[in-house]
Amino acid sequence: MNLAGRLARLPREARDTLFLLAVVACCIAPLAAHIPPWASAMAATLLAWRGWLAGSGRPLPARWVMAVLLVLAVLLTLVSHRTIVGRDAGVTLIVMLLALKTLELRARRDAMVVFFLGFFTLLANFFFSQSLPTAAAMLVALLGLLTALVNAHMPVGRPPLALAMRTAGRMALLGAPIMVLLFVLFPRMAPLWGMPADKPGARSGLSGQMRIGSMASLVLDDSVALRVRFDTPGGEPPPPGLLYFRGPVLTAFDGRDWFALSQPEAQAIAWARPSPAQLRVQGPPLRYELTLEPHQRPWLLTLDAAKAAPALPPGQWAQMSPELQWNASRPVTGVLRYRAESHLRFTHGPLRRTPEMRIYVQLPAGLNPRTLALARQMQADRQLAGGGAQALVDAALQRLRSGGYHYTLDPGVYEGEHTADEFWFDRKEGFCEHIASAFVVLMRAMDVPARIVTGYQGGELNAIDGYWTVRQSDAHAWTEVWMEGRGWVRVDPTGAVSPGRIGQLQRLQAPRGVFGTAVGAVVSPMLLQDLRAVWEAVNNGWNQWVLNYTQGRQLDLLRALGLQSPGWQDLVRLMGLLVCAAAVIGLGWALWERRRQDPWQRLLQQARQRLARAGLPLPPHLPPRSMAAQARARLGPSAEDAAQWLLRLEQARYAPRPAAALPRLRRELARLRWPAAQSRGTDTP
């Protein structure tokens, strides 16, 4: 006996229960990766148990069993999350409640509780992913829940599930315009209370500190970090060599790790200055809109250098650090879009050496002795003596260019504690972070203030939607060197080692995995690239229009509708207006439906009116045949045409397809010559 046959023969109740269980499983399954393993296992066991009970027609467990299971679930949640309130614990609890409630399907009320818990579970999925595939999966699950709900309200017989499915689909389809309208017009507001609590560092991206070797994993990551649309004519990006997206600035070094300035240190610097970063800009700003993928940290990436704060959605604000880095008031936990303007020509930092520069020349004691020796040797060089910091930088870059140094993604592990020595003298190869780190160590050893800036460099144009796309593989580390009279100056030592890495947007191809190699052997790389471009364009559209539909976009829409200075009150007003319009349309439709008549009856009614005008009022219950007879008898041969037409009308009523003849009859009625009104002659005195 095959499975389909057995399912078809199940009694209705068992079939409905199994369908509901399948839908519940669909709602819970994507959450399995985000709830504790015991919760996934328990939910799966409970659902399987319930399915077995339904399939074999056994009674449901007693209430005390349910109570024990519930207490167990709550206790385990408490142990796993150390709380039962809060987002993650709440998701675990909802999943457990939903699975437990399926074991208690006794009355209609219980079924409704399962549906409503199911809706919460759908929402819980969005805490973890709002991607297009997740949305599609949840749409399917929602349709499943609606189908089960509709099916539960078809009490007669054993209707096929496809019927309920069609009704559910129809409801969702007709409900979609309402959804779009509410989505577009419902005023977006800041969180009413609380803040999204999320585990930091769960996703890849810049990490805010740099251990030599950690960037390699980023380089291999092809996921999108941010997308930019430039406000230049045709969306043309600035020259590739200027495409530095500034992220965290790393100042403190312990020999292995680079850290950002601590909060008090940054505060101390900021207080000693007239403005945080002392940014001086030249030329017109470049305006752009940047869409940042969530990275769970507060920093905002801007094209070097942004003078004005990026325009964040309401409820958030941006603040500039003394190191020219923009930070949001709270971590970026969802896709975030903001407008910003940057000046590609700028200088920043103090022009004269200040006491704060001390921290930019600090090095861990006792490390990198050979680099220190190299520094002393360069400082003693007569040729460089008068050139100041610029001459020292040039000399170091020259050394990188001509000293046999190589850019590689696979430099191996730097095992020793003297990482700069290892780069300068032993391995002579590495990628941006090795190069930048060794360069800064050398500069500091020569008493030149220097620091590391991490961020993204380069990117590529997505030809499908015209967005400039920057990936995690574009992550980069460069340096800034302070020079007397100029302030902080960007120096990218990686460019000296591998000119192709900077500017021309060439990448070292990351080694492909087994799967990538296999796919690449069958499908041309161009096709794969095109497919990826299309997918990313779709995904970007989703981000732009759905995930990032903010109050700003809403107000833009109102402005496009012609409002001068719209606010959220206008959104509410517009919504009210549309509701009123819908009500008026509904009322009109109701009135129209009340008057609606059978088309055949309407034709008969018209004929009756014409006959009445001709002096032959007839009662409304008379069939066409009798009307024809009356017309012939009372109006004579002049009514013969009308009588013939009436007989044809009667024939049409009993034809196999009555509607088919009606248009012809209608045309004939319009052409028909009716007898002249007889009463006119007699009534006139």
Added chain:
Amino acid sequence: MRSTFDQAAPPTAGTQPPAPWAGAKERWRRWWSARLPRTDTLELTQRNVYILPTAAGWMLALTLFVLLVASINFQLNLGYLLTFLLAGSAMVGVHLCHATLRGLTLRLLSPEPQFLGAAAPLQVQLNSGARTTRYGIGVAVRAGAREWAWTDVPAQGSATVQVAFRPERRGLHGVPTLMLETRYPLGTFRVWALWRPAAQVLVYPRPETPAPQLPPGEPLAGAGQAPAHGMGEYDGARAYRRGDPLRLVLWKKAARSMATGTHGLVSRDTQEARRHALWLDWNATGLAAPEARLSRLTAWVLQADRLGVAYGLRLPGRQIAPDSGAAHRCRCLEALALC
């Protein structure tokens, strides 16, 4: 309605002036009755179909509110989408729910007369001109414990449901108010309609069980002979004679006499019937209470009809000449019901 109201009033209500809302309640009832004229076919339109959310509907509203707050607090645009799609579907559901009853034509098939004590079945025909099937329509008698009869009405077709009510007295009975309800498709709204059919059900008196034997026949005027059965038992039967038509055989009596082993078949004695007339008389029931008398007469009518003999009925102010057959039986029972 009235009686429950009276019960709810305090025990001293009889001595006090009627509660101020009693008049309002009466007015409300009159207005309501005027809105619901008695009719045997009823077309359900927007005027007579009502809709209100159910408990599940309020629960859904609460769910939507919580989903919305969660979407706002966690800034989930997909949460907004989910909430609004659910809300949109629920709104469409309201329309579908209302459309399930709207446009339906109800027709009551003329109800058969019933005996008191038995449930009187009512056949309700639901006609639909819609292009889609209407699912999950329940019909019930409004008063008392509502026992719903559920049905689907096919597209451009009709369905018949049967509901029953238990009449409490004999005579002509108005059909009680019927109620139609549906919660399809989401169960969040309840759509209902009330219908007061104009048809009336004739309720015969309850036949007495066990009923005593039929009274003796009375000699016909002009027969000349003295009553044949001094013992006063009308029998109307004799032994089967060869050549008697089968329809004259009294099968029950035959079975009884065969069981005692005395005779063979028993035939109806048409001779006897010709000489005697069986009168079922209001004054000859041997009972005093009028309803008990009617009960006994009803039982006798049924018994005589089963035997196939001619019988007449004498009631105060009315007399039905002896006859037999289904029409005669109906006439007699009707007279007993309306007496």
